[in-house]
Amino acid sequence: MTDLDQDVDFAVLPLGGAGEIGMNLYLYGWGRGLNRKWFMVDCGVMFGDASTPGIDIILPDIEFIEDRRKDLAAILITHAHEDHIGAVPYLAHRLGVPVYGTKFALLLIRQKLEELGLEDEVRLKEVRAGKKYSFGEVAVEWIPVTHSLPEPNALAFFTPAGTVIHTGDFKIDRTPTIPPEFSFDRFRQLGDEGVEALVCDSTNAIRPGRSPSEREVAAELRKIIMEAPQRVAVTTFSSHVGRIRAVVEAAEEAGREVVVAGFAMRRVIEAAREVGLLDTRHRFLDEEAFGYLERDKVLLLCSGSQGEPNAALSRIADDAHRNIALEEGDLVIFSSFTIPGNEKAVFSVVNRLAMLGVEVIMNTPERLVHTSGHPRQEELRELYDLVRPKRLIPMHGEFLHMRAQQKLAEEHGIGETALMADGELLRLAPGPAEVLAEVESGQWHLDGRLLTPGDDGPTKQRRKLSYVGVVAVSVALDFKGNIRGAVQLVADGLPEVTEHGELMEDVLIDAADAALEGMGRARRRNDETVIDTLRLAVRRAARAEWGKKPVVHVLVQRV
């Protein structure tokens, strides 16, 4: 082996997902420094919140890999959750490489591409779990795990420097409600052959014990549905086919017809049928059927578990749904957990349901109507024992979660651990795990139809406007500096009247007038001077009356 060959290694470079739960995008690369053959594992989104006004979807900034797309071999998809595939429809066509994934993930990606009219721009290549796909010196295998939607997979990379396993999202569930089973044998076999690095889901690493099985949740749901005297509505994550199947089977046993409300849920049910996870024996009725069914003969499956204001459940809680109404004595089950940040919205729905007299069941240790799809500490240890990696790299978590997994792995005797951060290239094999380089990373916002920078794009200004509002002032002057018309002013997002009962706009116009008069003709010949003076005067006047300074725009017209 020459000296040069010794610097060739397999490394990971997250552009999203290390330090946040969401927008997962991990680049893996075989080569030297930043000159590598790259693989993109997942291409997900995060959702906007109050800090990103007007933005629903946040994507990873992929400029680094877009600049190197000739070196990118493929986009490899682990599973179909939005935090793993949500950015594919917006980014894949810019990269020009095929997207590899199992059937269910590709079905959902294709639906999204069709909505955007991009289905001909992106090549989708269906893979079979258990088979090796070669890309030059590196081969990849999809390994089935258990999670909270159909076809979750880990990925194994076989490189000249050894094997690296990327777990994707997983839990170890010995009794899932839909196939596949967790691949105990394959992980053990890879462990026997030797694994250089395990890059592992950290979402629940701070929680001791094991997450309950889907079967336990199915049993609890069955019990509740069998005993319910009136209508039952169940809301869950729309992609959770295992849960949907458990609910449908319970409904059938209880002699209830299943009515589906919500576009996303119907779309997933259709995809689940195509991959054979729901068979045509199960009947799903449209929401129009709801009104015709007896109170104890219907079960409603609906979207809205996160309190989304446009979802079916929120409209039902407002008693404003076109086809569906619930009343005193009916039951709503939240077969879900509340994603941090959505608490207010969810409790608002629960309160409105309570006003209608509807009973609500949410997940508690006593009423197990939901379980997480991510591994707790016992499950992580079990995977460590199967795989026996030389080094462990936590991913898919905030730093709190990744740090917790690092500690767990160290206590479990794994020889080496390292923390990843977005934008850092970390060597995985051969060891030691070390940061080799740092590159630009960040966020993009989907703003309307456009992708904008997350850091200094338009949302920064919008955030500011949401605190202070905006004032526009227009003045007409001639070229000698004479005033040729009354000052015009519009204020948006400011209080209408002052504490003395004056109109705020009048107060601000007076301030602008006085400033303009006071400038003198000579200084009024310069646009910049006029703009600066009026802006200052209006901001001062607003501050004196209101205690806050708005954004002020001054438009000068020369007539």
Ligand SMILES: [Zn+2]
């Ligand atoms: Zn995830």
Ligand SMILES: [Zn+2]
């Ligand atoms: Zn997931």
